[in-house]
Amino acid sequence: MKEKKDVLILAIESSCDETAAAVVRNGREALSNVISSQIELHTLYGGVVPEIASRKHIEKINPVIEAALGEADVKLEDVDAIGVTYGPGLVGALLVGVAEAKAIAYASCKPLIGVHHIEGHIAANYIEHRELEPPFLCLVVSGGHTHLVCVRDYGKFEILGRTRDDAAGEAFDKVARAIGLGYPGGPKIDRISAEGDPDAISFPRAHIEGHPYDFSFSGVKSSVLNYINECRMKGISWNQADIAASFQKAVTDVLVENSMRAAEKYGFRQFAIAGGVASNRALRRAMAEACEKRKIRLYYPSPVLCTDNAAMIGAAAYYEYRDGVRHGWDLNAVPNLKLGER
Amino acid sequence: MRILALESSGLVAAAAIVEEEQTIAEYTVNYRKTHSQTLLPMLDEMIRMTGLAPDTIDAIAVSGGPGSFTGLRIGSATAKGLGLAWNKPLIHVPTLDALAYNLYRTSGIVCPVMDARRRQVYTGIYSCEKEFRVVEKQMAVEVDKLAEKLNLLGEQVTFLGDGVPVYREVLERELRVPYFFAPPHLNRQRAAAVGALGIQYYRAGKTETAAGHQPDYLRASQAERERARREQAERGSAKNDKK
Numbered sequence: 001m002k003e004k005k006d007v008l009i010l011a012i013e014s015s016c017d018e019t020a021a022a023v024v025r026n027g028r029e030a031l032s033n034v035i036s037s038q039i040e041l042h043t044l045y046g047g048v049v050p051e052i053a054s055r056k057h058i059e060k061i062n063p064v065i066e067a068a069l070g071e072a073d074v075k076l077e078d079v080d081a082i083g084v085t086y087g088p089g090l091v092g093a094l095l096v097g098v099a100e101a102k103a104i105a106y107a108s109c110k111p112l113i114g115v116h117h118i119e120g121h122i123a124a125n126y127i128e129h130r131e132l133e134p135p136f137l138c139l140v141v142s143g144g145h146t147h148l149v150c151v152r153d154y155g156k157f158e159i160l161g162r163t164r165d166d167a168a169g170e171a172f173d174k175v176a177r178a179i180g181l182g183y184p185g186g187p188k189i190d191r192i193s194a195e196g197d198p199d200a201i202s203f204p205r206a207h208i209e210g211h212p213y214d215f216s217f218s219g220v221k222s223s224v225l226n227y228i229n230e231c232r233m234k235g236i237s238w239n240q241a242d243i244a245a246s247f248q249k250a251v252t253d254v255l256v257e258n259s260m261r262a263a264e265k266y267g268f269r270q271f272a273i274a275g276g277v278a279s280n281r282a283l284r285r286a287m288a289e290a291c292e293k294r295k296i297r298l299y300y301p302s303p304v305l306c307t308d309n310a311a312m313i314g315a316a317a318y319y320e321y322r323d324g325v326r327h328g329w330d331l332n333a334v335p336n337l338k339l340g341e342r
Numbered sequence: 343m344r345i346l347a348l349e350s351s352g353l354v355a356a357a358a359i360v361e362e363e364q365t366i367a368e369y370t371v372n373y374r375k376t377h378s379q380t381l382l383p384m385l386d387e388m389i390r391m392t393g394l395a396p397d398t399i400d401a402i403a404v405s406g407g408p409g410s411f412t413g414l415r416i417g418s419a420t421a422k423g424l425g426l427a428w429n430k431p432l433i434h435v436p437t438l439d440a441l442a443y444n445l446y447r448t449s450g451i452v453c454p455v456m457d458a459r460r461r462q463v464y465t466g467i468y469s470c471e472k473e474f475r476v477v478e479k480q481m482a483v484e485v486d487k488l489a490e491k492l493n494l495l496g497e498q499v500t501f502l503g504d505g506v507p508v509y510r511e512v513l514e515r516e517l518r519v520p521y522f523f524a525p526p527h528l529n530r531q532r533a534a535a536v537g538a539l540g541i542q543y544y545r546a547g548k549t550e551t552a553a554g555h556q557p558d559y560l561r562a563s564q565a566e567r568e569r570a571r572r573e574q575a576e577r578g579s580a581k582n583d584k585k
Contacts, residue, residue, distance in 0.1 A: 045565055052565060058419060062426055062552050099416045100419040100422060103422070106382055107423065107424045329386050330380070330383050331379075332378045
């Protein structure tokens, strides 16, 4: 029998403040995964500034793509298709990757595959865990997203729950700023929480009546801000580490609780987490414990695949490619692209 | 020599293939539609219509700014992607130079104006009568300051660009030199002009790599401007404290 040819995808991601490119083999193996982070630049402003992000993307995109091809030791002509994130994200940032990917695909006569950013985050688990196959339940948590997604098959999703207001990572950033940790909030809260008492302060856990899988994080965020204000007014000092740990506990409790409720209700034996907040150590620990109790197999990607990266886009693009998805030269960036809609 | 030219700095999205002695193809759309959706299909159409093999193109010229930040980046990223895949150099043509070049051989001063918002225009001052000469290179400036500059030069001026309909009244009020406005077939950005100037740049060795190219915005981002203002104010108050 003739051996099936490998499929190589060159993938590009520029939806927020990471310029990234990767070469992925058969949707499962990252031959390269180059990420140029702008985080230091945006730290000056306490958050991502869209125009600065877009300018940086233009500056970095070609070197990043060339490095991705170089590290994978692959020539552009050996690539089978070009995958690119076309939403959701910052429109100006997305447009750089989309215009670049389209031009490369056009000039090298390769098919073009637009990929949903969240679909990419979910697919990060395919690279980390070769044995993982749908169906499984996936919690996508990042600075822009909090979605509880039922992955029915490759490229087939059903959203069971989502945040009603702030994304989990967004709440981390806002709280970190309020307690003087600065940007980016996620890793900083994770670090300092190790020194704090997670039960020191009781912050609220939001539950939405009639929507057992939805999330809300603006309440817990406000409650942290109120706590600080009260301390200030009373002239008492507050403990940064205790606030961070207690806040983190309040967020992870809800993430774990809703996820496990959905896993049990739908009978999932496999559960994955993805997105930037999936790097959070407290969340990983809590999820591991909850899954073990229920004999559910837990998957999460290593931190480099949790953050925005292009390998995950290449993995997602591979399954779209296999299903015959092709985009035209008029592909546009869609800042509010919905998962499963194309 | 054959140059592919792209222009997406303003409302116009345009592509052209230009040789030393003639324009082979030109596609211009000056209508509300996202450049992201039009630019590459236009290029594709043009190449299919002419049947030209892409490897006969020597370089990619791109209107490098100023203009709409997003528009510039769409053109820039497209040019960079083509340059990367075809392994061809890029030519960065200043947007207002190319716009002025539409009126090559016009007597007096040629003054392209683009609406830069915030009560400013992107403009430049050019003399095209004998040879194409940059009198004052492209800048972002208040429109009455531009009128002042032109009054001082004391020559007749021909205006063009999307800033004309926006600032026509102000210009008519402020100017004390004879002035004209370019006709509709010449008064907006044209990719063929980017290509024609691109050829001259190419001959002069003024090319860049696809990796090295980036737009010339002429303006810092709003966040950077505000930060600079804040820092300046802080420095100012620190100085006062010392006194």
